[in-house]
Amino acid sequence: MAxxxxxxxxxxxxxxxxxxxxxxxxxxxxxxxxxxxxxVGVLLLAPLAVVFTEALAKGLGAAVSALGERDARAAIRLTxxxxxxxxxxxxxxxxxxxxxxxxFDFRGKAILITLIDLPFSVxxxxxxxxxxxxxxxxxxxxxxxxxNGWPVIFAVPGIVLATMFITFPFVARELIPVMQEHxxxxxxxxxxxxxxxxxxxxxxxxxxxxxxxxxxxxxxxARAMGEFGAVAVVSGKIRGQTNTMPLxxxxxxxxxxxxxxxxxxxxxxxxxxVTLTLKTALEWRYADQLAANRRH
Amino acid sequence: MTAMRxxxxxxxxxxxxxxxxxxxxxxxxxxIVIIPIGALxxxxxxxxxxxxxxxxxxPRVWAALLLSFRIALLAALFNLAFGxxxxxxxxxxxxxxxxxxxxxxxxxxxxxxxxxxxxxxTLYAPNGAFGQLLAPLGIKVAYTPLGIWVALVFVxxxxxxxxxxxxxxxxxxxIEEASATLGAYRARTFLRVILPMLTPALLTGFALALAxxxxxxxxxxxxxxxxxxxxxxxxxxxxxxxxEFDYDGAVAIAVAMLAISFAMLLVINLxxxxxxxxxxxx
Numbered sequence: 001m002a003x004x005x006x007x008x009x010x011x012x013x014x015x016x017x018x019x020x021x022x023x024x025x026x027x028x029x030x031x032x033x034x035x036x037x038x039x040v041g042v043l044l045l046a047p048l049a050v051v052f053t054e055a056l057a058k059g060l061g062a063a064v065s066a067l068g069e070r071d072a073r074a075a076i077r078l079t080x081x082x083x084x085x086x087x088x089x090x091x092x093x094x095x096x097x098x099x100x101x102x103x104f105d106f107r108g109k110a111i112l113i114t115l116i117d118l119p120f121s122v123x124x125x126x127x128x129x130x131x132x133x134x135x136x137x138x139x140x141x142x143x144x145x146x147x148n149g150w151p152v153i154f155a156v157p158g159i160v161l162a163t164m165f166i167t168f169p170f171v172a173r174e175l176i177p178v179m180q181e182h183x184x185x186x187x188x189x190x191x192x193x194x195x196x197x198x199x200x201x202x203x204x205x206x207x208x209x210x211x212x213x214x215x216x217x218x219x220x221x222a223r224a225m226g227e228f229g230a231v232a233v234v235s236g237k238i239r240g241q242t243n244t245m246p247l248x249x250x251x252x253x254x255x256x257x258x259x260x261x262x263x264x265x266x267x268x269x270x271x272x273x274v275t276l277t278l279k280t281a282l283e284w285r286y287a288d289q290l291a292a293n294r295r296h
Numbered sequence: 297m298t299a300m301r302x303x304x305x306x307x308x309x310x311x312x313x314x315x316x317x318x319x320x321x322x323x324x325x326x327x328i329v330i331i332p333i334g335a336l337x338x339x340x341x342x343x344x345x346x347x348x349x350x351x352x353x354x355p356r357v358w359a360a361l362l363l364s365f366r367i368a369l370l371a372a373l374f375n376l377a378f379g380x381x382x383x384x385x386x387x388x389x390x391x392x393x394x395x396x397x398x399x400x401x402x403x404x405x406x407x408x409x410x411x412x413x414x415x416x417x418t419l420y421a422p423n424g425a426f427g428q429l430l431a432p433l434g435i436k437v438a439y440t441p442l443g444i445w446v447a448l449v450f451v452x453x454x455x456x457x458x459x460x461x462x463x464x465x466x467x468x469x470x471i472e473e474a475s476a477t478l479g480a481y482r483a484r485t486f487l488r489v490i491l492p493m494l495t496p497a498l499l500t501g502f503a504l505a506l507a508x509x510x511x512x513x514x515x516x517x518x519x520x521x522x523x524x525x526x527x528x529x530x531x532x533x534x535x536x537x538x539x540e541f542d543y544d545g546a547v548a549i550a551v552a553m554l555a556i557s558f559a560m561l562l563v564i565n566l567x568x569x570x571x572x573x574x575x576x577x578x
Binding site: 022023024025029032033035036037039040042043044045046047048050051054089092093096097099100103104105106107108112114115116117118119120121122123124125126127129130131132133134138139161164165168184187188191197200201219222223225226227228229232233245246247249250253261262265268269272273275276277279280 | 305306307309310311312313314316317318320321324325328329330331332333335336339378381382384385388389391393395397398399400401402403404405406407408409410411412414415416418419424425426449450453469472473476482504507508510511512513514518531532534535538543546547550553554557560561565
């Protein structure tokens, strides 16, 4: 491009002179793309591929029958149950938090947002330990609950609480910026026209945030079903009772039952792939209705 | 409505539901997050600074904390550089498979950590696909601190990419063109014009990846080998202490890790304040 004649105006216009100066040399671009693709292949795609090749190492039949084992089915059921409780509760929390934070101005809002974000930066194991300190048999509350027949730690409620802690910010984080962007003019108009508060929420606010809500729920669910560290601390890992799918994977893997471990892992990897596909589809189709800055 | 109007700490608004929404938010936040973390801090206060310090000073504990922090730092540094390259390629270049690559970046967010852990271990074990290639070179990955680094690079990768990507997309190309017109080479434009604009996002992504790496458990414990003082990470030591019913020991490590988390959060918030002052509302 350097030897374009400056007096040749027509040539200059055709040559799109602005593009090269604000970009890198072609050889550099090609090298960088190749490098990035290679590293992503080794770092991200190879682990994904190995999950499926190991699961199918002894054929599809062996993988399916491993998933049909009694303890495996119990683990799958428990994971589904925990997600079915934790995700809707976190969705309700997310909508409530976003409504309060995005539609109103009040003191201490910044602190509230920081507290909601806190679980993102706390180690899952520390989260599990915190729950043990409140609800464990050594704590006053925990001892009282156990005495009354409602054990939390080493039981399903503890797993639900641990899962909720880890996935707590997902829906709120997604909804707050979207609702802030919408402002409150539409809701105010609906109220002026005589709609009740709930009707305003259901017919004005909810349609505006539905895709963002679905997006948040999707990410929340993927993390909820896959959570390991926090759940490992509170579950007690009782086979057939408090073993979730990720905990079952660890148990099978440590017993050298490779096909069984990777079959369970493949099931969760499939969930991850479905999540990514739906997430990407939502981003393409409804980009304008999702939070612009995707942070997890 | 009337109950809300009585609340003086907020600006008046015609919208209903503030009390219900904030009440639900605070109730759930307290039950799930604040009370449990408060219990940890309370327990830590009960043990006392002196005993916590004594606990942390034990060689095995100190080694685990140092290992977790050091490897997380090294992994976050790699992700800082590679995340920037990845974000740049995704925004600026057009090539076949770009959108697929964009979707693949989120794989570590979507793939459960235990799945990533056993998959990485299988790949990098001495008889695994990558382990076999590296063994003749004398490089052992699985069951060494290098394995921990690989796992932390995996889980931390999306953080830098996803914080930097939207900022790269918003860079005004005319500024780069102005820099080039004024005679700067491309590399100089990148270092002196583009990089300063990306610095807040890079720092935020780096801090997020670091925070995640320090606390990461699921993907690490399979590949680490978990040799005390060599490849035993701090979160694992908390689990071990709990299994020994040594609650004070577990709490001491957890308090130290929580302090690191808070420091990280503070850094992220300070970076954002600084960036807003320097670059306007970002």
